[in-house]
Amino acid sequence: MVEHPFPDPRGPRMLLDDFHTLSGFGATPGGGVDRQAATVPDGQQRAWLHGWLSDHGFDVRYDAVGNQFGLATLVPGAPYVLTGSHLDSQPLGGRYDGAYGVLASAHAAHRVVEHWAATGESPRYNLAVVNWFNEEGSRFKPSMMGSAVFTGKLPLDTALATTDRAGTPVEGALREIGTIGDYPGPDVAAYAEIHIEQGRELENSGATIGIVDSTWAARKYRIVVHGEQSHTGSTAMADRHDALYGAALVIVALRELAAQHGLHTSVSELDVEPNSPVVVAREVRLHADLRAPDEAALDAAAKQLTGTIAGLGERASVTIDQVLTHSWGVAPFPPAGVELARRAADTLGLPYRTMPTLAGHDSVHLKDIAPAIMLFVPSVEGISHNEREFTQDADVSAGADLLTEVLTRLTAGELQS
Numbered sequence: 001m002v003e004h005p006f007p008d009p010r011g012p013r014m015l016l017d018d019f020h021t022l023s024g025f026g027a028t029p030g031g032g033v034d035r036q037a038a039t040v041p042d043g044q045q046r047a048w049l050h051g052w053l054s055d056h057g058f059d060v061r062y063d064a065v066g067n068q069f070g071l072a073t074l075v076p077g078a079p080y081v082l083t084g085s086h087l088d089s090q091p092l093g094g095r096y097d098g099a100y101g102v103l104a105s106a107h108a109a110h111r112v113v114e115h116w117a118a119t120g121e122s123p124r125y126n127l128a129v130v131n132w133f134n135e136e137g138s139r140f141k142p143s144m145m146g147s148a149v150f151t152g153k154l155p156l157d158t159a160l161a162t163t164d165r166a167g168t169p170v171e172g173a174l175r176e177i178g179t180i181g182d183y184p185g186p187d188v189a190a191y192a193e194i195h196i197e198q199g200r201e202l203e204n205s206g207a208t209i210g211i212v213d214s215t216w217a218a219r220k221y222r223i224v225v226h227g228e229q230s231h232t233g234s235t236a237m238a239d240r241h242d243a244l245y246g247a248a249l250v251i252v253a254l255r256e257l258a259a260q261h262g263l264h265t266s267v268s269e270l271d272v273e274p275n276s277p278v279v280v281a282r283e284v285r286l287h288a289d290l291r292a293p294d295e296a297a298l299d300a301a302a303k304q305l306t307g308t309i310a311g312l313g314e315r316a317s318v319t320i321d322q323v324l325t326h327s328w329g330v331a332p333f334p335p336a337g338v339e340l341a342r343r344a345a346d347t348l349g350l351p352y353r354t355m356p357t358l359a360g361h362d363s364v365h366l367k368d369i370a371p372a373i374m375l376f377v378p379s380v381e382g383i384s385h386n387e388r389e390f391t392q393d394a395d396v397s398a399g400a401d402l403l404t405e406v407l408t409r410l411t412a413g414e415l416q417s
């Protein structure tokens, strides 16, 4: 591997040490983290990042949906190259998902600022680090909320009024942790994000870097099964309107759709009312998630699901409502950004693969308002949204080196020239 032209002066240990510190916020006994959006541990890690960015010369600002920015103004008045990911996690999530990308962005951005200062040259663009609010969507739906508001895809008022299961709205939760402001956000010249792959393709191929060239399509539904509450012992089977039985049929149908249409499907959340041992359930609310590399296959599956659900309602003597709550299509990342990332990986001698992203990321929104580059580093055994999520230290460092090279090129205006 070629030496990086301007290595981190404090060596790769600094990123790993900071990552170790960051992984302490919301740490779980199983080696993961639990820091859902705008919870106490999320507030703690945001405060820590605020301190890190300030100590390294970045000006820290918050927008109205709690996105956290660290600005390095190199060319007053110029737009910003933005780089980041998200610090929030799933319940009992892994240490690397999102957090690696934010920290690698902070370190890489700092190295790039020092590089420009050392050369005495002036870049074309400024540089900013971002920690997007609520990428995971576990406490507040939808996922990728902060970047959706930033890119104009979700109204701010809708996001702020969204409540968690306990009825706490986003706005109140953000005020509680003190990370909400009125900064309108920077003008974005380009966006770069690095993330763990969360799959096995890099590990299987032996590549160190994934350069994302497209995204799978996704559809998410809220499905509500309405039954009638009754006694589990005394109610005749023929008289039952068991919402949980109806929900079970829906869960099986979704799993079977995956095999038929080549999709990834899940029922990933279930609320049962009243969820009591001697009571037939009166209502069950499900969250269903369908993903595919091909929109036509997703359309066909969605159509089939709607038809199947009508029949299942009849079979279980319940009614079933299905509402589409969030979706995105198959979309390419800009080819010029893929090419720039390839050149950067070649410069560093890093083996890479171009590949799609199966998961949603904030970059999926950002690519619609600015040229965006999405990079992956390998996930051991593809494990993610799990406390055992792991990426080798060497890959952590290689990814940050590549992001540094990419940001240098982006701030120089290579994508626009």
Ligand SMILES: [Zn+2]
Binding pocket: 086, 097, 098, 135, 195
């Ligand atoms: Zn993530």
